[in-house]
Amino acid sequence: MTIEELLTDGMLETFRDRAAGYDAANSFCHEDLAELKDVGYLKMFVPEEWGGLGYRLEEASRAQMRLASAAPATALAVNMHLVWTGVARVLRARGDDSLDYVLREAGLGEVFxxxxxxxxxxxxxxxxxxxxxxxxxxxxxxxxxxxxxxxxxxxxxxxxxxxxxxxxxxxxxxxxxxxxxxxxxxxxxxxxxxxxxxxxxxxxxxxxxxxxxxxxxxxxVGPNPDPLVFGIFATFEILLASVYAGIGGRAVELAVQAAQRRMSLKTGKSYAQDPDIRWRVADAALAMDGLYPQLQVISRDVDEQADHGRFWFARLSGAKIRATETAKQVVELAVRVSGGAGYFRGSELERLYRDVLAGLYHPSDDESAHGTVATAWLGPLED
CATH class of the missing domain: 2.40.110.10 (Butyryl-CoA Dehydrogenase, subunit A, domain 2)
Structure with missing residues (x-):
C-alpha cells in the first residue's frame, strides 16, 4: 500500500479540521487514532506475514511527514508507538529477535x-x-x-x-x-x-x-554500542525530524496561499507579486528543499545498514536539530507572509507556530547535539 493510499487526501482534511478542536479543548486525538488504527497505520513496521504493511524507516518517515502536515500533535503521539515498533524492526533486520513480540502484538492491535x-x-x-x-x-x-x-x-x-x-x-x-x-x-x-x-x-x-x-x-550504565541504543536513537531522531519536516512543508503551503490571497491596496495586485514576499516564500521553500533529501538518505542508510562508524550518532542528532530548527525558521517566515490574520487564535498557522516550538525540547537538544558532533570529529574532551 502506498503512503497516499494509506493516508488519503480526505483523511488528511478530516484530521486538519479536528486538529483545531483538539488544540482548543486540550484533548487527546481519540478519533484520529481510531482511524489510523483502522487503516493499519500503527502496523506500518509490522511484517506483512504478521498482518502489517512491512514498511521500512524511509517509508515511515515520509508517512509521518504527510500526517504531520495535517495534524502535528497526532503525528507526534503516534511517533512513540512507531519508535518501539521501529526499534523492533531495526533489531530484527540485524538478526536480533528480542523484540519480535512487539511487532507481533502491534499486529494484533496493541499500542506501545x-x-x-x-x-x-x-x-x-x-x-x-x-x-x-x-x-x-x-x-x-x-x-x-x-x-x-x-x-x-x-x-x-x-x-x-x-x-x-x-x-x-x-x-x-x-x-x-x-x-x-x-x-x-x-x-x-x-x-x-x-x-x-x-x-x-x-x-x-x-x-x-x-x-x-x-x-x-x-x-x-553509560554509553555502549548495544544495538538497542542505536535502534532507539535512530528511529526516535528520524521519525521526530519527520514530524517537524511535515510542519515546515505545510507552512510553505500556507505562506503561498496567504501571498496569493492577500491584495495590496497600493498596487492592486496580490502579495504574490510583491518582491519582498516572494523572497520570503522562496527562502522558506529553499530551506525545506535541503531538509527532505537528508531525511531520505539517513533513513535509507538505517534500512540498508550503512556503516557510518563513529559518525552515526552525530548524523542522527544533526538531522533532528536541522529539522526542528529549519521548521521553526520556515513557520516564522510563513507568519511574516500571512499578515495579521495569522496572529489570531484558531488560525492554522498560529497553531503551527506553537506546535513547532516543541521541537526545541526533544532530545537531542541543541547543546547535546553539538557535543555529539564535536566528539565525533574532535574526539572526547580530555580530563
Missing part, C-alpha cells in the same frame, strides 16, 4: 508508549533516575517519574527503563509494563503551549512490575 524521558536526566539513555528492583523469577519493579509520555490515554504497553544498583555493577533494565496491571498513575498535567492533542502526560511508576518475559535488555 514510550516511558523513558525523566526530568533532569541529561544522560537520557545512558542512566536513569528510576529505580529498577529485581523480583523473584527474573522480573523487575520500577519506581520513578517519567515525563512527556505521549499517547498517555491510549497506550496498552509502556516501554520503561530504570537503574538496578543491587549487583556488583549498576545496570540499566529495559522492560514493558501492561496498562491493566497496577503500580503506576498518569497525571492530568498536559496543559502546554502546543502539541496539545498528544497528551504527553507525566507517568508516575510506583512499583510497576514487569515479568521476566517482558524484561528485554540489561545494559551497563
Amino acid at each position: 508508549g514510550f516511558g523513558v524521558s525523566e526530568a533532569g536526566n541529561d544522560q537520557v539513555l545512558f542512566d536513569s533516575r528510576t529505580v529498577a528492583a529485581p523480583l523473584e523469577g527474573g522480573g523487575y519493579s520500577f519506581t520513578g517519574t517519567k515525563v512527556f509520555t505521549s499517547l498517555s490515554p491510549a497506550w496498552t504497553r509502556l516501554g520503561v527503563f530504570g537503574r538496578d544498583d543491587t549487583g556488583a555493577e549498576p545496570q540499566l533494565v529495559w522492560a514493558f509494563i501492561d496498562r491493566q496491571e497496577p503500580g503506576y498513575s498518569i497525571k492530568d498535567d498536559w496543559d502546554t503551549l502546543g502539541m496539545r492533542a498528544s497528551q504527553s502526560c507525566t507517568t508516575v511508576l510506583a512499583g510497576a512490575e514487569a515479568p521476566a518475559d517482558r524484561v528485554f535488555r540489561k545494559l551497563p
Whole structure:
C-alpha cells in the first residue's frame, strides 16, 4: 500500500479540521487514532506475514511527514508507538529477535508508549533516575517519574527503563509494563503551549512490575554500542525530524496561499507579486528543499545498514536539530507572509507556530547535539 493510499487526501482534511478542536479543548486525538488504527497505520513496521504493511524507516518517515502536515500533535503521539515498533524492526533486520513480540502484538492491535524521558536526566539513555528492583523469577519493579509520555490515554504497553544498583555493577533494565496491571498513575498535567492533542502526560511508576518475559535488555550504565541504543536513537531522531519536516512543508503551503490571497491596496495586485514576499516564500521553500533529501538518505542508510562508524550518532542528532530548527525558521517566515490574520487564535498557522516550538525540547537538544558532533570529529574532551 502506498503512503497516499494509506493516508488519503480526505483523511488528511478530516484530521486538519479536528486538529483545531483538539488544540482548543486540550484533548487527546481519540478519533484520529481510531482511524489510523483502522487503516493499519500503527502496523506500518509490522511484517506483512504478521498482518502489517512491512514498511521500512524511509517509508515511515515520509508517512509521518504527510500526517504531520495535517495534524502535528497526532503525528507526534503516534511517533512513540512507531519508535518501539521501529526499534523492533531495526533489531530484527540485524538478526536480533528480542523484540519480535512487539511487532507481533502491534499486529494484533496493541499500542506501545514510550516511558523513558525523566526530568533532569541529561544522560537520557545512558542512566536513569528510576529505580529498577529485581523480583523473584527474573522480573523487575520500577519506581520513578517519567515525563512527556505521549499517547498517555491510549497506550496498552509502556516501554520503561530504570537503574538496578543491587549487583556488583549498576545496570540499566529495559522492560514493558501492561496498562491493566497496577503500580503506576498518569497525571492530568498536559496543559502546554502546543502539541496539545498528544497528551504527553507525566507517568508516575510506583512499583510497576514487569515479568521476566517482558524484561528485554540489561545494559551497563553509560554509553555502549548495544544495538538497542542505536535502534532507539535512530528511529526516535528520524521519525521526530519527520514530524517537524511535515510542519515546515505545510507552512510553505500556507505562506503561498496567504501571498496569493492577500491584495495590496497600493498596487492592486496580490502579495504574490510583491518582491519582498516572494523572497520570503522562496527562502522558506529553499530551506525545506535541503531538509527532505537528508531525511531520505539517513533513513535509507538505517534500512540498508550503512556503516557510518563513529559518525552515526552525530548524523542522527544533526538531522533532528536541522529539522526542528529549519521548521521553526520556515513557520516564522510563513507568519511574516500571512499578515495579521495569522496572529489570531484558531488560525492554522498560529497553531503551527506553537506546535513547532516543541521541537526545541526533544532530545537531542541543541547543546547535546553539538557535543555529539564535536566528539565525533574532535574526539572526547580530555580530563
